[in-house]
Amino acid sequence: MSAPATAPAARPKSDVSAAVGLVGLAGLLAWVAFARAFPAIAETFDWAVPRDTLGGRSSALVGLLAAALPMAAWSIFVEKVHLRPSTGLDWSLPARREPDRAVTWVKLAGLWATWAIIAGLYCLCRWYWDGQYLFSMQVLAYAAIPLVVLSLLYVPWLDRALVEPRDHAWHFGAMLLLRPGWDAREVLSHWRVWIIKAFFTAFMVSIVPFAFHTIVTADFAEVAARPERIALTIIEAMFMIDVMIGTVGYIVTMRPLDAHIRSGNPLLAGWVAALICYPPIVWGILGNGRAINYEQNTAGWVHWMAGNDTLLALWGALLVALTGVYAWATFAFGLRFSNLTYRGVLTNGPYRFTRHPAYVSKNLFWWAAVLPFLVTSGSPVDAIRNSFFLVVVNAIYFWRAKTEEAHLLAEDPKYREYHAWMAQNGLLTAPLTRIWNRVRPQPEIAPQPAE
Template sequence: MKHVPQARPKSDVSSAVGLVGLAGLFAWVAFARAFPDIADAFGWAVPRDTLGGPNSALVGLLAAAIPMAAWSIFVEKVHLRPSTGLDWSLRRTRKPDRGATWVKLAGLWATWAIIAGLYCLCRWYWDGQYVFSMQVLGYAALPLVVLSVPYVFWIDRALVNQRDHAWHFGALLLMRPGWDLAEVKKHWQIWIIKAFFTAFMISIIPFAFRTIVSADFAEVAARPERIALTIIEAMFMIDVMIGTVGYIVTMRPLDAHIRSGNPLLGGWVAALICYPPIVWGILGGGKAINYEFETAGWLHWMAGNDALIALWGALLVFLTGIYAWATFAFGLRFSNLTYRGVLTNGPYRFTRHPAYVSKNLFWWAAILPFLVTSGSIVEAIRNCFFLLVVNAIYFWRAKTEEAHLLAEDPKYREYHAWMARHGLLTAPLTKLWSRLKPRPGIAPQPAE
């Protein structure tokens, strides 16, 4: 019989980490909005505009990341956890192996060069929103190479297993003995995830940030739909900014390193089809799975009824709030397709996949795919069918993520079992599934 812990397993990420990051981000947004008044007060000879540009959005990442990193190190002292793979006493007792460190740096630099080459080859990275990502990564390239030298030499002194994934790839390239193909594969799983999602996340932060910094709150307050839409955009900004920090700050001293990438092909397929460039041709943006054909959205159908608009807008704000909460609850550790510890608090105390649940419910509530402007029942059925297909894709993603984490961490297995018994949403769904699924060993009886 499966062991079910009496209490919810302790989370590897405290609630405080995400909250201090949120406070830092809000402080920068407030400063960026108030900048014209601040410039007037100090008599600065600068344009009197709000700081809603892309460079200010990048500063917003720092405003969120620095408080989270500081809290993690100075308050929670995560750098001392065994899960970091670091033992700081080794810096005093172990002789530095500079040869191994240079092999590791060679593997790291070669990885970055290959990723840069792939960015250059893939045309979609040089059009539209992705141009900003390429500019940022281009400016960051030289500082990263330079800073990687002291960082890797410093961290290598305390690394318990000095022959990590990067070392194995470097040894392969330099034809040094001892490299392991399995470790090289793990190295590339991690870096493909970082390269793909970091470029995407950076590409969308300017829009998310500018929308909130430049919003006219007096105009917003005049209409219930504007209030709802602006709050939804703010929740989107939180998700994007904190999520981007998670992809960038994957450092062992912060216990935020990627311990493994999802090894399941199905997990990669289910995740990547939800993002550009694949999403442009398959899901809602393309024609293969289009659930928004002849739809007009919730505001169209509720026009003229302010009470209903306010009520429905509150529902959409609630769903988006859960989605943003599910991201900033990760603190420094948000990323797709990875294992970076186990999160059991925040919205994850109610269901294992709060982001997917809230996102998919939001699409149904915001798009209303069963209402079409042409009045065609056929088109309404098509829209509902294809949105159910998208829901099924996210269910598939959830199951592949669970399979990855169940194989990696006993704590996740305990959390998985606890949620099946106690989760507000998970427990009733688990009971329902147990009643519906066929019981093993009971074959259907033939008819007389």
């Protein structure tokens, strides 16, 4: 791993502008408003359709488009990201280079084989065929044939402008077809990226309908009657933003948008730290009766503050603020959100205060919402156990953050500059770095011989 750079005088410029995420957020919220207002709209125009809010699964998928299209349009037409060298594209090449169809067909073979293998893995893994994951499987099944057809158009078109058409997919295809020139390291890189996409896309798509439905169908008049309901509904809205913008990030990994995955995390510790936080692994270690459970006999903040509307309002505002930071940390990525990947360097938004705003806000939210030290059983053992296990969860996220930093420090000089700048200037990162440097073991410096 490369050593962190000397801190630059100014915070390095972000590879993702704040505007990208904001236009995506605006598009998503506009669709939510339309979906909520649909009964009145249908009545106004006397449409012969059911007069219900559009809170269903299909409407949730349209919501993904409502977020993705403005971000893509802004990126191309305003910021012109397709012209950046980081895309690996040179749009002058089609006019002076003949297309190499042999390379394209090898790449398509690798790509289609990858999709077929992933489909097989979905079939083998039982958890994908029960509960919330059924929706993901249905969406991916319907998308399969259109993706194959579109790839016949997209891949040859993109290959014309690719500076190096023999990318990861080509190396995997060449390996399968026994063509010379493939590199095992490139094949491994190819599979890191696609396993990440397959695992997290299925999970994210599976939770989109619930997040969307909750907000579109909420009775705001009923919500406004109680301060805790206001807070909980806003929190749900923030989670909806996080889920839907995040899902777009996993799906839209396209070079012309400069949103492609440069690399997947090569560190085993990084994979363990990340995957332990998601189904199906999380089902086995967290929650009631599981190995790590910080909610045994807890009732949460609403229970303990019931009867005090002022305290409920203030505590609810704290939780809303923490969730707001969490959602901000996602939509600030625009089209580039995903776990375990390097897709450029983000230095603006909440990332100007700490390198890991989502993890900080999420872990503080759990302490404030669950209040693990307050238990309905009255048992100090439960309180101690809950608090201990939430500290364990906090430690997992700290470990996860460090593995992500190790990956990015090895990939990009700009991230090394950002890492160093934050260590000295970050509102949260700078004091935490000083504390960390004091408590961690320092390397011994061998004495220099006298001259």
